[in-house]
Every structure is written in C-alpha cells, then in structure tokens.
Amino acid sequence: MNKNFYQLIFLSVILSLVLNCGKKEEKEEAKTATETTSEATLDPELAKGKEAYNINCASCHGETGAGDGIAAASLNPKPRNYKSPASEWKNGNTEEGVLKTLNEGIKGSPMVAYKHLGDDSLKAISKYVVYLTKN
Numbered sequence: 001m002n003k004n005f006y007q008l009i010f011l012s013v014i015l016s017l018v019l020n021c022g023k024k025e026e027k028e029e030a031k032t033a034t035e036t037t038s039e040a041t042l043d044p045e046l047a048k049g050k051e052a053y054n055i056n057c058a059s060c061h062g063e064t065g066a067g068d069g070i071a072a073a074s075l076n077p078k079p080r081n082y083k084s085p086a087s088e089w090k091n092g093n094t095e096e097g098v099l100k101t102l103n104e105g106i107k108g109s110p111m112v113a114y115k116h117l118g119d120d121s122l123k124a125i126s127k128y129v130v131y132l133t134k135n
C-alpha cells in the first residue's frame with residue numbers, strides 16, 4: 001500500500017462525514033418547519049385575540065363560544081352563543097358589531113363594556129369572536 005492510497009481513504013471518510021452532516025441538518029430543518037406550521041394555525045392577531053378572549057370572556061361565553069362558560073348557568077339573559085344566527089345578535093356578528101358591543105356593553109345585561117382593554121386588544125378579540133362564529 002502506498003501513501004496515496006491512505007490519503008484517498010482519509011479524504012473519502014472526511015467527504016462522507018461532511019456530506020452526511022449536511023443531510024442531517026436538512027432533515028432537522030424540515031422537521032422544525034412542520035412543527036412551526038402545525039403550532040401556528042392562527043395568524044398572530046387571532047392568536048392574541050384568543051389569549052385575551054380566554055382570560056376575559058370564556059368564563060361566560062365558553063372557550064369555543066357556545067355560550068356555555070362556567071358562569072353561564074346563573075346568568076339571565078344567557079351569554080350569546082356565537083354559533084347562533086346573526087338575527088339573534090343585538091349588534092350583529094361582524095367584527096364591527098362585536099367592536100360596538102365591546103366598546104358600549106349591552107344595557108341591562110351582564111355584558112359590560114370592555115373599553116379598558118384598549119383598541120388593539122378589542123380589535124383582536126373581535127376578530128377572534130368572528131372566527132369562533134365559523135369554527
């Protein structure tokens with residue numbers, strides 16, 4: 001065996017290590033990409049709305065918006081079920097309608113105004129409520 005032969009073996013070992021290493025990284029990158037997509041099913045504003053909704057609204061309206069939160073049973077009138085037809089809503093089931101409800105509240109009902117949460121938050125929550133009417 002001459003020196004060139006060993007050099008060749010050495011080079012091919014290095015080369016295969018480098019190539020395999022690249023492949024592994026590619027696989028890991030692909031895995032990270034799928035993980036991120038499955039977690040981020042909601043766009044950022046909807047995700048923000050969902051967080052604020054779960055804190056401020058779900059106790060009455062329920063996490064899915066079916067009007068069945070833990071406080072709902074003792075309330076009269078009942079919290080709106082977001083799946084109910086638009087005709088049963090006082091201000092309408094659009095983003096604008098929900099914003100009006102959140103800014104003014106509904107007189108004579110436990111649905112008070114949420115102006116203190118701030119415009120950005122109310123906009124995100126309204127978007128999420130409209131999302132819940134369809135999902």
Ligand code: HEC
Binds near residue numbers: 053093
């Ligand atoms: C204390 C319980 C309670 C909480 C908390 C609450 N709601 Fe309500 N909500 C109600 C009740 C009760 C009604 C029904 C009012 C009626 O029919 O007059 C209502 C009605 C609504 C309606 C329907 C308005 C319409 O046009 O008819 C929307 C939209 C709404 N709530 C959104 C929210 C959001 C968003 C939050 C959180 C920021 C929230 N609510 C928090 C009790 C609650």
